[in-house]
Amino acid sequence: MTNTVPSKHRLAIPDEAFSDRAAQAADTLEQLLARHPEATAASVSMLLGEDEAAVDVPIDVLKLLVRMLAETASGNAVAVSPVNAELTTQQAADLLNVSRPYLVKLLDERRIPFRRVGNRRRILLADIMTFKHDDESERRAIAAELSAKSEQSNQDA
Numbered sequence: 001m002t003n004t005v006p007s008k009h010r011l012a013i014p015d016e017a018f019s020d021r022a023a024q025a026a027d028t029l030e031q032l033l034a035r036h037p038e039a040t041a042a043s044v045s046m047l048l049g050e051d052e053a054a055v056d057v058p059i060d061v062l063k064l065l066v067r068m069l070a071e072t073a074s075g076n077a078v079a080v081s082p083v084n085a086e087l088t089t090q091q092a093a094d095l096l097n098v099s100r101p102y103l104v105k106l107l108d109e110r111r112i113p114f115r116r117v118g119n120r121r122r123i124l125l126a127d128i129m130t131f132k133h134d135d136e137s138e139r140r141a142i143a144a145e146l147s148a149k150s151e152q153s154n155q156d157a
Contacts, residue, residue: 014072023073029066033059083126092123096132106131 014022033039042062045054068078087095092112093103107114107121112131114123 013077014075019073019075022069026066026069026073029062029069033063033066081125083124083129085125086122087125087128089121089123092128095125095128 032042039059041056041058043054044057044062045052064080068080071078089103089107090100093100096103103112104121106112107123112123113127114121116122
């Protein structure tokens with residue numbers, strides 16, 4: 001069985017009250033993490049009604065929770081997917097903020113790995129995120145190079 005990414009329409013945009021609570025929680029957790037940068041795990045206590053529980057949570061998971069809370073505080077819906085989740089071409093295009101035909105072109109050029117299921121293409125979320133990271137790094141390098149050339153030409157003038 002393969003994992004799939006939840007479709008967008010299942011996500012609910014947080015309302016203002018929800019966003020405010022998320023912002024307070026994110027701020028509290030960020031401050032706590034900043035005071036203990038060497039920590040590798042944290043004990044998290046929860047009280048739901050009459051039930052109380054404490055669990056040890058890896059710091060990386062807690063940092064992910066802070067990022068999710070910060071996104072929610074900004075009014076964005078958040079979805080969590082395993083990196084081995086498979087995306088449709090439309091989901092992958094949405095994630096990259098490109099058109100589906102452009103994504104298909106990238107796939108056909110073998111710039112992003114994929115597999116076929118019948119006549120459909122499936123792309124691993126991890127491969128999309130790797131492509132996105134590499135593409136952003138390349139764009140930053142090009143922008144830095146152009147900026148340096150611009151500064152050089154201004155100095156020469």
